[in-house]
Amino acid sequence: MLPIYLLEDDDVQRKNYSKFINNSIMINDANMELKLATAKTEALFDSCVAPEKAIFFLDMEIDNNNIAGLEAAERIKKEVPLAxxxxxxTHDELSLVTLERRIAPMDYILKSKGNDSIKKSINNDIALAQNYFDRFARHSQNIFNYRIGSRFFNILMDDVIMIFTEKIAPGQVTLISKHQRSSFSGSLNSIENIYPDLFRCDRSYLVNLDNAKSYDGKERILTFTDGSTCKVSFRKGRELLGILEDRDN
Known part of the structure; x- marks a missing residue:
């Protein structure tokens, strides 16, 4: 479920905007939730623990700092790649500053236009965000994304050879692609859920069969275009043969 965060230091406005956001989620039947509505930037970042994607509604002025929301947005852009x-x-004069700092907000809603206008804008923005993330999800099936520390990486799924785990490195997975080898924190179960086109040939291996070169059914050895190999479990061997036969037909 896609998280939404609201930063607004006026109690009445925060309550109103929370209501507008929750109503818009229902109206758009969006797979989203208002994760946090807070008056403090510290609370925002304490709650927002490195999601890959999220929606942020930010008041520009917090605790008499006219650019607190702007500063928060700059940090968000660094930590949440698909924010x-x-x-x-109320600060319409700062809209150009968001461009200068390359924040590229989805919308810039002015409080002076009143609650009816704000409510309509929030509803439209949630609908637009839902469409954006739906399109990204369809596109991302062709892109493999992973994270090392605070840095995000992506490669074409066509380049993925295999992803595996080793007992000597619990909690780590290793990616072998046509052009690189990388290790990062993760689990094969979560990766398999996100990328169902990868084949689980063994408890420790996910493979891209589009890059398979040959399969020795007797030895249960799968060989790939880069020369790398992996063992196929007895249980998965029959399923693999069926997939390969269907591809040949």
């Missing part, structure tokens, strides 16, 4: 940012503010 969609919407400012709700």
């Amino acid at each position: 969609q940012i919407i400012f709700i503010t």
